[in-house]
Amino acid sequence: MEILIAIAVMALGALTLGAALGYAAIRFKVEGDLITGKVEAILPQTQCGQCGFAGCKPYAEAIVRGEAEINLCPPGGDEGAKKLADLLGREFKPVSGGGDGEAVKPRLTAIIREAECIGCTLCIQACPVDAIVGAARQMHTVIETLCTGCELCVKPCPVECIDMVSVPETLATWKYAYPIIPIKSAERAHDVPNNVGAMNDTQSSHRKVA
Amino acid sequence: MLQKLFKFKGGIKPAHHKAESQGAPIAIAPLPGRLVIPLSQSAGEAAQPVVAVGDRVLKGQFIGRAEGWLSSAVHASTSGTVVAVEPRLMPHPSGLATLSVVIEPDGEDRWLPLQAPDYKNMSPKAVLQYLQDAGVVGMGGAGFPSHAKMQNSTVLEDLVINGAECEPYITCDDRLMRERAGEIVAGSRVIRDLLQVKRVLIGIEDNKPEAIAAMREAVEAMGETTFSVVVVPTLYPAGGIKQLIRVLTGKEIPVDKRSTDLGIQCFNVATALSVWRALNLGEPVVNRIVTLTGNVEQAGNWEVLIGTPMNELLALARPKADTDGIIMGGPMMGISVPAFDVPVIKASNCLIARSPALFPPPPPEMPCIRCGACARVCPQELQPFELYWWSRARQFDKAQAYNLASCIECGCCAYVCPANIPLVQYFRFSKGEIRAAAKEQKMADSAKARFEFKQFRAEREKAEKAEKLARAAAAQAAKLAAERDTPPGGESDTAVYAADAKQAVIAAAVERARLQRAETDSRDA
Numbered sequence: 001m002e003i004l005i006a007i008a009v010m011a012l013g014a015l016t017l018g019a020a021l022g023y024a025a026i027r028f029k030v031e032g033d034l035i036t037g038k039v040e041a042i043l044p045q046t047q048c049g050q051c052g053f054a055g056c057k058p059y060a061e062a063i064v065r066g067e068a069e070i071n072l073c074p075p076g077g078d079e080g081a082k083k084l085a086d087l088l089g090r091e092f093k094p095v096s097g098g099g100d101g102e103a104v105k106p107r108l109t110a111i112i113r114e115a116e117c118i119g120c121t122l123c124i125q126a127c128p129v130d131a132i133v134g135a136a137r138q139m140h141t142v143i144e145t146l147c148t149g150c151e152l153c154v155k156p157c158p159v160e161c162i163d164m165v166s167v168p169e170t171l172a173t174w175k176y177a178y179p180i181i182p183i184k185s186a187e188r189a190h191d192v193p194n195n196v197g198a199m200n201d202t203q204s205s206h207r208k209v210a
Numbered sequence: 211m212l213q214k215l216f217k218f219k220g221g222i223k224p225a226h227h228k229a230e231s232q233g234a235p236i237a238i239a240p241l242p243g244r245l246v247i248p249l250s251q252s253a254g255e256a257a258q259p260v261v262a263v264g265d266r267v268l269k270g271q272f273i274g275r276a277e278g279w280l281s282s283a284v285h286a287s288t289s290g291t292v293v294a295v296e297p298r299l300m301p302h303p304s305g306l307a308t309l310s311v312v313i314e315p316d317g318e319d320r321w322l323p324l325q326a327p328d329y330k331n332m333s334p335k336a337v338l339q340y341l342q343d344a345g346v347v348g349m350g351g352a353g354f355p356s357h358a359k360m361q362n363s364t365v366l367e368d369l370v371i372n373g374a375e376c377e378p379y380i381t382c383d384d385r386l387m388r389e390r391a392g393e394i395v396a397g398s399r400v401i402r403d404l405l406q407v408k409r410v411l412i413g414i415e416d417n418k419p420e421a422i423a424a425m426r427e428a429v430e431a432m433g434e435t436t437f438s439v440v441v442v443p444t445l446y447p448a449g450g451i452k453q454l455i456r457v458l459t460g461k462e463i464p465v466d467k468r469s470t471d472l473g474i475q476c477f478n479v480a481t482a483l484s485v486w487r488a489l490n491l492g493e494p495v496v497n498r499i500v501t502l503t504g505n506v507e508q509a510g511n512w513e514v515l516i517g518t519p520m521n522e523l524l525a526l527a528r529p530k531a532d533t534d535g536i537i538m539g540g541p542m543m544g545i546s547v548p549a550f551d552v553p554v555i556k557a558s559n560c561l562i563a564r565s566p567a568l569f570p571p572p573p574p575e576m577p578c579i580r581c582g583a584c585a586r587v588c589p590q591e592l593q594p595f596e597l598y599w600w601s602r603a604r605q606f607d608k609a610q611a612y613n614l615a616s617c618i619e620c621g622c623c624a625y626v627c628p629a630n631i632p633l634v635q636y637f638r639f640s641k642g643e644i645r646a647a648a649k650e651q652k653m654a655d656s657a658k659a660r661f662e663f664k665q666f667r668a669e670r671e672k673a674e675k676a677e678k679l680a681r682a683a684a685a686q687a688a689k690l691a692a693e694r695d696t697p698p699g700g701e702s703d704t705a706v707y708a709a710d711a712k713q714a715v716i717a718a719a720v721e722r723a724r725l726q727r728a729e730t731d732s733r734d735a
Binding site: 044045056173175179 | 250664
């Protein structure tokens with residue numbers, strides 16, 4: 001008799017818990033693929049296709065499916081590959097495919113030589129992030145602040161009037177360098193007023209005489 | 211009025227070096243040979259030039275229009291001719307050039323006819339607009355546009371007027387308070403009325419007794435009962451906004467809040483004076499008081515036109531032969547300017563002539579010995595050694611978790627560090643990287659949104675086209691069916707007509723298919 005009661009109690013428990021879990025699985029179902037979203041958030045969204053996929057989202061999906069390596073994204077650089085390695089628990093691989101670690105490409109922006117543009121709209125169609133404005137038989141131009149530097153517009157241009165140029169540093173984009181005092185050659189060391197700018201360390205030297 | 215004072219944690223007491231320059235009254239600096247006026251002198255967007263090469267300008271004339279709300283106008287500091295509008299070096303640690311207006315003075319120093327605004331009858335918004343157009347920015351060194359600080363979105367209680375001037379060497383605010391206390395108090399009153407605060411606290415460090423006396427006298431002469439001049443103990447960095455507010459009111463500003471969230475706004479004494487000049491005389495900001503000190507024969511304070519080259523200005527103080535550079539600001543928070551001839555800007559409160567004897571090259575950085583001295587002096591109650599480790603290792607998320615953003619870069623930690631670690635440099639590096647990463651993330655998010663919208667658009671266009679084709683085909687079929695049902699004339703006629711229609715439909719379909727193929731081909735290519 002006791003054994004039957006025990007079985008009944010266990011069965012009841014299993015049913016109750018099973019029902020609760022089943023309900024929770026439906027009620028609290030998470031929409032979308034969470035891990036893909038996280039991977040995609042790390043990718044730089046240049047949509048350049050240098051990874052061999054048709055954009056950042058397809059690449060993220062391929063990484064999650066285990067079909068792609070995490071070091072195929074040159075715009076993200078080693079920094080991005082490291083973040084992906086951390087997130088996915090995979091081994092970090094440098095983007096350059098071995099060799100010297102820091103292989104981050106400098107940021108570029110597309111510039112249309114406007115006098116030569118024939119207004120064919122091919123670059124507008126190629127731009128994945130809608131950063132080129134213009135219309136048929138009208139001059140096109142790149143909105144530089146929106147350009148991700150993916151270079152996808154360069155190839156379709158029939159008159160080759162698109163250049164990729166590096167983005168010049170301005171007061172708004174300038175930032176302090178890592179505070180390692182660079183080793184200067186003997187002749188460079190003389191032009192002090194011209195290179196003290198980045199490295200003003202008067203706080204500690206002020207103390208020595210105070 | 212006796213007021214209870216509070217204390218902030220930490221702080222240091224460096225040698226003052228104020229005696230050298232505080233004695234002599236403010237003198238007017240002579241007109242320089244050239245004026246180079248940078249168009250980005252304040253925080254926020256750079257002003258846009260509104261003059262061209264060859265234009266004649268008068269003193270106080272608009273030369274740079276404010277671009278957006280967080281920006282400030284720029285004016286000609288003297289009368290003369292615009293000889294260039296081009297990128298020039300400016301006093302900034304980057305050593306980068308920014309768009310500047312170069313003026314050759316005509317020697318007359320003739321003002322534009324000034325007209326004081328009727329600010330008492332203007333709406334607060336119009337007054338702020340006026341201040342923006344007058345180029346009024348924080349004169350204490352940060353250069354934040356003042357009008358942007360006067361937009362009272364919250365109810366304010368206290369106005370703090372900062373006359374602490376805690377950094378060594380600098381005495382320009384001290385002299386200003388001694389000589390122009392009346393104007394400072396009048397300006398503070400205008401700000402008080404704009405912000406509708408109940409109390410005005412003027413905080414001055416106790417090492418400036420003459421300034422305290424002059425300010426007290428001015429307040430009494432105005433008969434203002436809401437004003438009080440409060441003497442605060444001399445302790446660097448008592449002039450930091452957060453520290454001064456702590457000392458005067460006992461309120462500590464939380465990490466994620468601003469002083470206005472606690473009902474307090476703060477302005478420098480020189481800013482109060484600029485506000486007064488702008489509103490009472492209609493005079494835009496074209497000059498400021500600059501302390502010339504350091505490795506010089508005759509230190510002092512000068513009233514200087516904005517845009518004066520620093521080497522011409524420093525010559526007035528007769529720098530000694532071994533001067534090898536200029537520091538703009540104080541020795542704790544100032545910057546070494548990238549060249550001798552960079553111009554004085556609105557934020558240049560002090561120029562210190564550098565010499566190897568006065569500021570020897572920093573001793574080599576040694577490993578951190580975990581002594582904790584930096585944490586004991588940090589006025590923001592941070593743990594600089596933790597921030598240093600994370601910054602050094604480029605672990606910026608960790609540095610942020612340790613509240614790197616709260617660091618005011620006062621340099622107390624680097625000052626006491628026995629291992630000579632340039633801590634502030636590490637923090638500035640980290641902050642720059644964090645800011646850049648945040649900006650990049652924002653750009654990536656917007657690029658993603660645009661990419662997704664483009665894809666959505668392509669899908670929609672495809673769907674619309676398919677629908678249109680389907681509709682056209684259906685219409686054609688219906689038409690054909692209708693024609694078959696009701697023949698319009700003779701039997702033979704109908705047959706010919708139907709055959710024609712059939713041909714036309716086929717031709718149209720072939721044409722459509724061809725077009726579609728061409729389109730997909732060009733897309734694939």
